[in-house]
Amino acid sequence: MRAHQPGSEPIDIPETIPNPVVVPKPTPTPKEPTPKEPGRIPEKVP
């Protein structure tokens, strides 16, 4: 966004309070990624 455009920087609002009817959503806990199966390599049949 170019600097001369309005809204380039968030404005500073002096008075803010939490909205009491909004229940904050719990932050999801990051999960460990499922381990990948090892790649299968074709083996030479004797």
Place this chain on the structure above:
Amino acid sequence: MGSDTLRRYTLGDLATSFAERQPYPRGRRLVLYDAAGDFDRNFDWWKASGKHCLVEPQLPFENGRSDLLTGSGSRLDIENINLLATLLVHAQYQGYWGQLGMQLQEEMEALLERHLLNGLVDAPWVRTDDPESDDDDRFFAALQELVAYAFEESVRIKKKDRLFPGWHEILTRSSRGILQEVQSLLQKYRSELVKQSRLLEQEGRA
């Protein structure tokens, strides 16, 4: 009122380089229309075609950029703005969600009327090229009244929370304050939009 933060602005907070810029000054407002910035209209537009949806490759308007001076917006702010902007634009340009958008407008007007705030709709919320819309003070008086009402409601809720823990459940069944009503309204339209989108997707697959 649908945000997770209630904000009280001063008129000075809303001053931008576009407030007095000629030939089309946008004044000091929360929402600035058509500020001539970058606007990419190459997005799919869901046009209403009877009961069906016709997907067009471009949005039906040029230079349609709008700026909202929300301060630091949250994820919920972005979701709410996207929802409301979609429904209102569809109502204005006869898009697929046009009827839902009109219904939202009617319900919002009724909500304001219940709280004796419907007169605020006549304030110049956006400055356009109409000279009648150029009064920053009239806009700000309306914004202040709305914000004061929301802050008072917030104090009332906090007091009730302290005196009668668990009153929230009673509140959802009986008469509710404006903050709760706005939350319910947004939730209703979000659910409806998602439900109808899923149906459309299923029809598309069939």
